[in-house]
Structure formats: structure tokens, C-alpha cells
Amino acid sequence: MARVSAAEAMEIWERSVDRPLAERAMLLAQLAAPASTPVELARAAIGRRDLSILALREETLGSRMACFVQCLDCRAPLEFSVDARELVALEASPGPDQARRELVAGDVRIAYRLPTGADVAAVAARLDGEMARRELLERCVLGVMRVDGTAGTFDELRDPELDALEAALEACDPVANVSLATTCAQCGRQSEFGLEIVGFFSTELSAIAKRLLTEVDVLARAYHWREADILAMTAVRRRRYVEAALA
Ligand SMILES: [Zn+2]
Numbered sequence: 001m002a003r004v005s006a007a008e009a010m011e012i013w014e015r016s017v018d019r020p021l022a023e024r025a026m027l028l029a030q031l032a033a034p035a036s037t038p039v040e041l042a043r044a045a046i047g048r049r050d051l052s053i054l055a056l057r058e059e060t061l062g063s064r065m066a067c068f069v070q071c072l073d074c075r076a077p078l079e080f081s082v083d084a085r086e087l088v089a090l091e092a093s094p095g096p097d098q099a100r101r102e103l104v105a106g107d108v109r110i111a112y113r114l115p116t117g118a119d120v121a122a123v124a125a126r127l128d129g130e131m132a133r134r135e136l137l138e139r140c141v142l143g144v145m146r147v148d149g150t151a152g153t154f155d156e157l158r159d160p161e162l163d164a165l166e167a168a169l170e171a172c173d174p175v176a177n178v179s180l181a182t183t184c185a186q187c188g189r190q191s192e193f194g195l196e197i198v199g200f201f202s203t204e205l206s207a208i209a210k211r212l213l214t215e216v217d218v219l220a221r222a223y224h225w226r227e228a229d230i231l232a233m234t235a236v237r238r239r240r241y242v243e244a245a246l247a
Contacts, residue, residue, distance in 0.1 A: 004031060005231075012028065020121075022124045025198040043117075046117055047175055064083060067081065067180065067195065071191055073184065078182055082195065100113060103165065103168050105161040108144055108145065108152055111142040112169070115140050141154050179193070219238070219245060221245075222241075222245035
């Protein structure tokens with residue numbers, strides 16, 4: 001199983017700065033599955049992609065995921081943790097990525113497939129959230145069948161049917177739609193927060209990369225070592241040298 005090295009964390013951070021989430025997801029997915037081509041990764045269902053990113057994160061930082069949020073009422077800082085293994089357990093067997101699925105909503109039968117990284121990237125540039133949502137759903141619809149057996153179109157689908165389709169897509173990909181509830185110790189309000197694995201791990205990697213930059217800076221000044229050599233050290237050894245250099 002892959003894990004993220006110090007040099008890779010720096011590279012991912014550098015290539016992720018100011019890039020949209022969809023692009024950062026592709027960088028992490030490539031690291032998680034180095035044997036896959038970019039085209040294969042773009043065509044994988046996001047649920048499967050997120051599971052592989054979650055596994056990469058677990059291999060790199062362990063299964064405990066520390067979450068820091070603010071109470072939605074009194075803004076008190078809340079801290080809680082999630083176990084990555086519980087998130088993995090949420091995922092039912094995702095089936096083949098491009099499998100045709102069907103659902104009945106109202107009086108239509110909708111054939112659909114799961115959204116891929118390419119779908120999400122294609123709609124990411126839309127500024128209007130509702131338009132982006134519609135376009136994503138439309139990309140996933142393979143066919144619409146009316147109750148009388150005639151073929152319908154995506155544009156015939158009304159809000160309740162679109163909602164049912166959206167719910168079906170989310171149910172197929174629980175890891176991408178995790179909602180966590182926590183209770184505020186100050187005011188007692190229970191708040192719900194979404195956990196988005198790509199954003200979560202990419203924020204953690206940025207923090208790691210920034211710490212590494214500082215360590216490289218300290219050690220290069222003190223000992224004139226090369227960046228690549230400093231990054232190749234174990235974290236324990238690097239930290240000891242930093243302590244010695246700053247002593
Ligand atoms: Zn509160």
C-alpha cells in the first residue's frame with residue numbers, strides 16, 4: 001500500500017496551491033494508485049476514488065482523523081475525531097464503476113451511472129451551484145423511460161425526480177457525503193458537519209508541507225544540507241537535527 005513521503009507531501013502541496021478541489025483530488029488519486037493512468041483515474045467513480053484516497057491517508061497518518069470545527073450557534077471551538085475504518089465500513093460494495101443502475105421516481109424510470117472525477121471536474125467551473133448540480137445529474141443519466149414505456153428526456157425530470165436521483169448517487173458514495181454530528185459543550189447545540197475526504201487530507205498535507213519547509217529552512221541554514229537529503233530523512237531524525245540546530 002502506498003503512503004505519502006515527505007518529498008511527495010511537498011510536491012502535492014506545491015501543485016495544489018490555488019487549484020480547484022477537483023484537481024487536488026486527481027493529484028491525490030494518482031498518488032494513491034500510481035499504476036493507474038490519468039484517464040483511468042478520471043473515469044473512476046468518485047466513491048471508489050475517495051476510498052483509495054482515504055486508504056492513502058490512513059497509511060500515511062493513521063486511522064484517527066481529528067476534526068476542528070466551530071459550533072454553529074456560539075462559535076465555540078469543537079474538537080472530535082473520526083476513525084477512517086468506520087468511514088470505509090459505510091461503503092457498500094460499489095460495483096463496477098461504469099455499471100448501469102436504475103431507479104423508479106414518480107412515474108419515470110431513470111437509468112444512470114455514478115459520477116466520476118471527470119464529471120465533477122467538468123461542472124466545477126460553473127459559478128451557479130444549481131446549474132452545476134443539474135449538469136452533473138444530466139451527465140449521469142443514461143436514459144429516461146416514461147410509465148407508458150416511451151422514451152423520455154432529462155429535461156422532463158421534475159424536482160422530486162432529480163432529488164431522488166441525487167439521493168441515489170449519494171447513497172452509492174457515502175464516503176464522499178459523510179455527515180458528522182457533534183454536541184457543543186458550551187451551549188449544548190448539536191451541529192452537523194460534512195466531511196469531504198479530499199479537502200480534509202489536502203489540508204493536512206499542506207500543514208505537513210509547511211512544517212517541512214520550515215525544517216528544511218532551519219537545517220539548510222545550519223548545515224548546508226540539500227533539500228532532497230533533508231526530506232529523505234525520517235521525521236524523527238529531522239526533528240532532532242532541527243532541535244539541535246535551534247538549541
Ligand atoms: Zn455552542
